[in-house]
Amino acid sequence: DAGVTQSPTHLIKTRGQQVTLRCSPKSGHDTVSWYQQALGQGPQFIFQYYEEEERQRGNFPDRFSGHQFPNYSSELNVNALLLGDSALYLCASSLVGRGGTDTQYFGPGTRLTVL
Amino acid sequence: KQEVTQIPAALSVPEGENLVLNCSFTDSAIYNLQWFRQDPGKGLTSLLLIQSSQREQTSGRLNASLDKSSGRSTLYIAASQPGDSATYLCAVIQGAQKLVFGQGTRLTINP
Numbered sequence: 001d002a003g004v005t006q007s008p009t010h011l012i013k014t015r016g017q018q019v020t021l022r023c024s025p026k027s028g029h030d031t032v033s034w035y036q037q038a039l040g041q042g043p044q045f046i047f048q049y050y051e052e053e054e055r056q057r058g059n060f061p062d063r064f065s066g067h068q069f070p071n072y073s074s075e076l077n078v079n080a081l082l083l084g085d086s087a088l089y090l091c092a093s094s095l096v097g098r099g100g101t102d103t104q105y106f107g108p109g110t111r112l113t114v115l
Numbered sequence: 116k117q118e119v120t121q122i123p124a125a126l127s128v129p130e131g132e133n134l135v136l137n138c139s140f141t142d143s144a145i146y147n148l149q150w151f152r153q154d155p156g157k158g159l160t161s162l163l164l165i166q167s168s169q170r171e172q173t174s175g176r177l178n179a180s181l182d183k184s185s186g187r188s189t190l191y192i193a194a195s196q197p198g199d200s201a202t203y204l205c206a207v208i209q210g211a212q213k214l215v216f217g218q219g220t221r222l223t224i225n226p
Binding site: 094104109 | 151157164206216
């Protein structure tokens with residue numbers, strides 16, 4: 001049973017560019033959440049997708065957008081990159097529909113460096 | 116706004132000691148609380164999840180307690196080993212499975 005997978009593992013971009021990060025949830029899960037973790041900090045909630053719609057959003061600007069596909073996989077897009085966007089981006093999946101539990105499973109993350 | 120605080124920020128102990136990590140939160144209206152482990156540059160591994168109606172959960176050498184009324188949780192690690200060295204994060208779960216994390220405790224177990 002594959003866990004949560006993310007791609008790519010590492011990414012280097014320059015200021016002003018755009019980036020897309022990808023996440024495949026654990027088999028059987030229907031909800032994907034994205035978190036940003038700056039160095040030395042705890043993860044911060046970006047947004048969550050369920051049934052292909054953004055279900056809730058944290059305190060992040062509109063430069064951060066996402067999408068969920070019919071197979072429950074998800075993308076995180078960041079436009080007009082800033083140096084401060086450098087962080088580890090974590091994807092978590094869980095099962096909300098059909099009476100699932102609250103346990104969330106995290107992927108290994110994508111390390112984004114903005115130069 | 117929910118705020119989660121973890122004390123201490125860093126802890127270094129000799130192998131074999133029992134230790135306690137602390138987590139406090141400001142809003143007691145939580146669904147659950149979850150403890151995670153994070154190795155350097157890696158993702159998060161779930162250790163224990165405590166439902167809001169529970170007082171504690173145990174897994175092997177780990178025991179986590181939850182006191183909603185006081186806004187506190189502790190993670191107890193018995194007989195620590197060098198392999199326990201990692202950053203430990205607690206997170207409270209509020210509506211729709213949104214996790215609010217503390218900043219973590221960086222634990223070092225010295226052989």
